[in-house]
Amino acid sequence: MDIQLKRGMLDVCVLTAIKNEDTYGYQIIKNVKPYVELSESTLYTILKRLESAQMLTVRTSEHDGRLRKYYHITEKGLKRIEEFKEEWKEIMLIYSFIMKEGDND
Amino acid sequence: MDIQLKRGMLDVCVLTAIKNEDTYGYQIIKNVKPYVELSESTLYTILKRLESAQMLTVRTSEHDGRLRKYYHITEKGLKRIEEFKEEWKEIMLIYSFIMKEGDND
DNA sequence: ACGGTATACATCGTATCACGAAGTATTGTT
DNA sequence: AACAATACTTCGTGATACGATGTATACCGT
Numbered sequence: 001m002d003i004q005l006k007r008g009m010l011d012v013c014v015l016t017a018i019k020n021e022d023t024y025g026y027q028i029i030k031n032v033k034p035y036v037e038l039s040e041s042t043l044y045t046i047l048k049r050l051e052s053a054q055m056l057t058v059r060t061s062e063h064d065g066r067l068r069k070y071y072h073i074t075e076k077g078l079k080r081i082e083e084f085k086e087e088w089k090e091i092m093l094i095y096s097f098i099m100k101e102g103d104n105d
Numbered sequence: 106m107d108i109q110l111k112r113g114m115l116d117v118c119v120l121t122a123i124k125n126e127d128t129y130g131y132q133i134i135k136n137v138k139p140y141v142e143l144s145e146s147t148l149y150t151i152l153k154r155l156e157s158a159q160m161l162t163v164r165t166s167e168h169d170g171r172l173r174k175y176y177h178i179t180e181k182g183l184k185r186i187e188e189f190k191e192e193w194k195e196i197m198l199i200y201s202f203i204m205k206e207g208d209n210d
Numbered sequence: 211a212c213g214g215t216a217t218a219c220a221t222c223g224t225a226t227c228a229c230g231a232a233g234t235a236t237t238g239t240t
Numbered sequence: 241a242a243c244a245a246t247a248c249t250t251c252g253t254g255a256t257a258c259g260a261t262g263t264a265t266a267c268c269g270t
Binding site: 108109112129130131145146149150153168169171172173174 | 216220222227
């Protein structure tokens with residue numbers, strides 16, 4: 001699908017994925033896979049961005065000799081999700097325009 | 106609102122705006138204004154892009170001494186709108202993920 | 211006559227961001 | 241021994257929305 005269309009949703013997707021329990025990158029990809037394809041390079045870019053924006057915190061942990069970075073959502077991160085839900089109304093307005101004009105097919 | 110979220114929708118918005126009748130830039134902005142804010146620089150960038158992609162054709166006309174460029178949608182442009190409607194299903198899937206996980210507020 | 215606003219289009223530069231490619235390192239499987 | 245899976249990282253690129261700025265004409269109030 002068109003990459004551009006997903007823009008702005010992926011950040012919120014990642015925040016949503018870690019909302020209920022702290023989790024790590026590789027797991028996030030698996031969790032969201034049924035809903036949206038997310039490459040590793042994309043995910044880790046997003047995680048960095050969200051950390052910079054203080055929407056999540058990181059805790060490094062070792063598991064079977066392998067490094068794992070567990071991500072935890074912050075208040076700011078939760079707020080971002082709520083903001084998205086508000087913004088979605090505007091998106092639906094744009095969508096309604098496209099569908100409204102398309103009723104004469 | 107978050108600019109990123111609109112990405113990928115604006116092209117289709119513009120195509121939708123000229124779908125029913127040939128129209129020109131300044132008018133398009135007015136037409137879509139109730140639904141989405143669209144600056145001139147953004148619009149003309151999009152129109153150029155859509156023309157390059159052969160999704161619309163241009164016809165220059167004079168009106169009260171002022172130049173006007175009327176845009177006409179092509180088959181390819183109409184197809185793009187239909188494609189968007191298909192892609193929207195994937196967008197709604199992503200949206201459902203965000204909402205599904207948010208039911209424990 | 212003058213100034214401001216509306217009409218109409220154009221160009222440039224910038225910031226944001228998704229992603230493919232490639233790499234490092236360990237563990238499990240065949 | 242070879243390969244897949246797990247796990248994270250960095251680099252470079254292409255797409256694109258938009259503010260700033262510019263050009264030019266028409267209209268309207270004072």
